[in-house]
Amino acid sequence: MSRDIEAGASRVRFRATGFNPRANPLAAWGSFVVVIALWQLGSSTGFISELAMPSPVAVASALWKLIISGDLWRHLSASLQRLFGGWIIGTVAGLAVGFLVGMFSWARSPGVAMVSALFPIPKIALLPLFIIWFGIGEPSKFATIAFGVFFPTVINTFGGVDNVARNLIRMGQSFDMPMMSIVRKIILPGALPTILSGFRISSSIAIILLIAAEMIGAQYGIGAFILAAGNLYQTDQLIAGVVVLSLLGLCVSWLLGRLDRWLLAWR
Amino acid sequence: MSRDIEAGASRVRFRATGFNPRANPLAAWGSFVVVIALWQLGSSTGFISELAMPSPVAVASALWKLIISGDLWRHLSASLQRLFGGWIIGTVAGLAVGFLVGMFSWARSPGVAMVSALFPIPKIALLPLFIIWFGIGEPSKFATIAFGVFFPTVINTFGGVDNVARNLIRMGQSFDMPMMSIVRKIILPGALPTILSGFRISSSIAIILLIAAEMIGAQYGIGAFILAAGNLYQTDQLIAGVVVLSLLGLCVSWLLGRLDRWLLAWR
């Protein structure tokens, strides 16, 4: 190197540093461990009061009690039925409307207008109406979740249909493919990735709405459990319930990931 | 035409029909008018019971009463303060964290991990904790909204930073631009469109969370008004409140549209 500089030549300087943050799974898990350890430390030393935030150990033990008492399964099975039922209803209806809006001029503007007007309404505001419409039993819980799932599914589905590359549809038309073939062989698979990614959104909305749904006279269910714990200021149970919801969310997203990989292997 | 066929030649058939739904603002407005008219008809004929769904006229008169009594402004001003304050807090914090996560490897994985773990937690489940942490006054209302706004803002901001075309950053580096110049002149404006579109999401989340925020100790506020109407089964007032929220959402999205057009004139 020194010889180079003597000769009036120097090495070209490397200048593309930074701006390339890398994912590091170890750091991700590490950060969880550190946060939980600090939190436990704060609780143990009394720095964080037990009322303000139960210690991780307290949450774990609440969770453990929930498991061994068998209550967890009772709550979980009640909630899963509602989640699944509501999600299916909302998704089927949303897909149907979404495809209509995506493909037909007559459905487009009215559909988009209605969806944009109704989507932003907070579902929790409508609970009293749902109770009147569907009673206080399971139907109104299904309805709450289905309602929450319906609108994003419509939006995603017609977005997916819109995003099917126009050139592929033109290609189909240029080969005189019949309308139904184009829908089945081009539009449907072309919209699938968007629809599947919409499932992620709608499933997390369903999980969030579980709490609202179980506000309506539910004896069992993770949402009802969280609400009861909140009412009684049993914060350890409350957080245990939230942890269960989060794990539920992770499971659902893992399942959707599998579905993705299976259906979208061509990507 | 017949002459052509006689000569063994025929016109090339047009085959690119359909699959091109067009927006039609008239149909959009028309559909509103039709739905409201049918709804009123249903109510007037008693087909829709007043309890299940108040008639449009009843809703309009509830809204009108709200306006002339001056209550609307009291509720609205209380809510706007909360919305604005909470949104600003959540957005500023979210932008800061989002930029860190977007630009630095050390912040990336822990940040993404924390955000993905905490984002899906239903805020309504945490209300009891917020009450313990922030009391029943305005701070807990700000906190609820800020909390809801924070996570999507982080995700959007780092998504925006990630999406700044790498080639533009490489260009900056290839011209030996200093790091701060690249951040200021390339990354910031490049991430701006995504950040602004994130504002639409976070503002609608803020509006949805208004109801949750005003569940606790709010005498005035649109959310409190809707909750009270729900409790009293005054469905006409409930729907009037929902209409006010929707209009609020429309106003915010119009304002954001102006901001977009002003800041992103180059697009």
Next chain:
Amino acid sequence: AAEKINIASLAFVSSAPLFIAQEKGYFADEDLDAEITFFQAAQPVAVAIASNDADFGVTAFTGGFFNLAAKGGLRVIGAQLHEDAGYDGSAILASNAAFEAGLTSVDQLPGHSIAISQVGSSFHYMVGNIADKAGFEIDSIEMKPLQSVPNMIGALKSGQVDSMIIVPHIAKPLAASGAGHIIGWVKDYVPYQVGGLFTSQRNIDERRDVVAKFVRAYQKGVADYRAALLMTDEAGKLIESDSTAEILEIVHKYVYAEEDAKTAYPKIRNGAMFITEEARLNVADVAAQVKWYQAGGFVDASVDPASFIDTSFIPALAE
């Protein structure tokens, strides 16, 4: 075969007559196959009847109840709790901070905040009723709707609200533990018909005999309740009767069931508010309540109490 009926209820002492009637077989005696469904809040009990998910219910009167009753075909046929000068009912509590700052009696409430569960709830009405009778404006008190009783207690304990009104079995231990001060009793502002027994118009129209049978069984439960839990000596102090132990055991199966008898029994006794003989309803007070709610805009002006009160099963309470 026994007629099936579905009863909507809360797991509170206020529903004790139902539990007694069920456990002592009074429903069965009337050839009724009763099933009790529990709800977490008062409002859904009313909705359950309105939507025909249940046949009978007992719950407190609220603005929402009256609106629903008028629009949803509910019929009030009897009484639930009643504030009576002779028995402890709901108490008015002041927080320690407010008490020390001078909130020592009810007429000093103006300028202070008070926790209620929801706008138009019975708590809201009680504040209004007290304000009326004590002679101050309800607007001079700052209402804090906190959605739930635990939130109200938490806010009072931490001094975030100055006062609240709460049922005796919560008020007494709170005061005893030094978490607040009782500065008055709602019973001093009577009359107050706290809640009612109700069914749907459809049941009255289509199954009048079943309603009558249910009412008879319920009244037997009320009689047992009064005999066991409302017996007083000459000084007006509550005393134990022969049946007290038996009834406490029955009620304990439904209320505070997860606690042991030693802690639960005193709570049940504390919570056992007055119920009128034969569950007679104070119709005039209900009308007065409706009027108050209407004046505040919480109940639609078109609501007429006469349209949802049916005294043909149980005569109204005499003035």
Next chain:
Amino acid sequence: MGSGGFVCDFKVMDFAMRLHINGICHSYDQVEALRDIEFGIEPGEIVALIGPSGCGKSTLLSIIGGLLKPTSGKVLMCDQATPDGCLNPLTYVFQDFALLPWRTVAGNISLVLEDHPLGKAEREARIAEVLAQTNLADFAGAYPKQLSGGMKQRVGIARALAVRPAVLLMDEPLSALDAQTRILLLDEFAALFVRTGMTAVYVTHNLNEAVRLAHRVVALRRRPGTIKAIHSIDIPIDQRVEGMPELVAHQNALWDLIRDEAIAADKELDHVA
């Protein structure tokens, strides 16, 4: 050889022609894209459409194939003379390949046969045949994402050949490829046209491609798109080689024809992509 002379020509032969573009005008909302386009295409003839950016080449090709309704005018086609087993007389090859990413190479070809009453055996025979013709036999099971641009366009050609078209309509089929792949495919196109005697309309920006492949080159001018000139190249396609002086001369002649318009198109502000 101006367009006027040509118009005269075909008026005489009229319906002996395969394809007849008859007084086509087209406007998009405000923009007048094409005006009075009139020419004929003989059986077995390769016609190149050239012109600067935005002159309406793609618009015209879409109209010819029935994918766009012209504002006025019509495209006529002689029916009797379609080849045996022809399923889609006017068949496109696309610039961006337009392959379904969720279907294999064979599946993409099968796609355009499935809606026709062919037996499974015949369909598979056709697929195998076109795969062999385009040297894709080894790639039948591959997905588009695994293929280079050149291979993708070969699949596009194979798919087009599978329906035994009367006329191939190609919109800049090579412009998405890198220069070397373009040379390779250009040779294959020339060989294909020579072997099959296919009729084709070939849109391109690249004058080199035009002079290598076309019997006649139709040059359009911009705003509105009208025919500036029709240029015939008499050398048989199989005798043309890269850098051959005659071809260079033709290419330079074409460049002189459209150079000014190309400069104007380039300099235009508020460019519409």
Next chain:
Amino acid sequence: MGSGGFVCDFKVMDFAMRLHINGICHSYDQVEALRDIEFGIEPGEIVALIGPSGCGKSTLLSIIGGLLKPTSGKVLMCDQATPDGCLNPLTYVFQDFALLPWRTVAGNISLVLEDHPLGKAEREARIAEVLAQTNLADFAGAYPKQLSGGMKQRVGIARALAVRPAVLLMDEPLSALDAQTRILLLDEFAALFVRTGMTAVYVTHNLNEAVRLAHRVVALRRRPGTIKAIHSIDIPIDQRVEGMPELVAHQNALWDLIRDEAIAADKELDHVA
């Protein structure tokens, strides 16, 4: 003229050279992209880098300009000989233009000057000067979205010239343009190189561009990328014209050199874009 002979050459002249690519090897994770690349670039020389898709041309250019750290080897540069007022000796021109869409043409040029201690007047003078050189003076206030591809690349050139570079590094600067614009810009590049006597490394797939612009053409082979040959073209750049037989001969020679590899690259499965 193989690389061996050339390596001998520069060993003798060594540091009289502007740029010296010294034993560069580079691997991405598993993929070995470049191995033992060694050549020198004289002042005022235009070197074209050609080779099939994925042979490592872009990788090498990034290494030369300091945008990528080679796994081993180094790039040396003679400092004393940078031009007056040079702010960035090694300056890129990008295939995709890399213009900031939120800045005007002048703003995009200003961008690369703002971080240097130039007075406002000098900065504006430089901007005006390069805009004039690239015939963009009328477009100073236009935004990139308003410009055609050709104009955008002219802005890219103007921006590069504004820093008075010692060496221009160009990665397929014309491949995103349509064929006609490419011809127009190719002529402008040639004129620019002749006028300024600029040193440049020019990556391209297009052999026609290579033979029009380069003094020497470095051909790479694939997997791992090594130098296959270095081909000199002795005709002065300002005397080269399109279709000139000597150039056609050079072009054919280069094509023969890389044709087999281009075919192999094209046929490769699991293509990495």
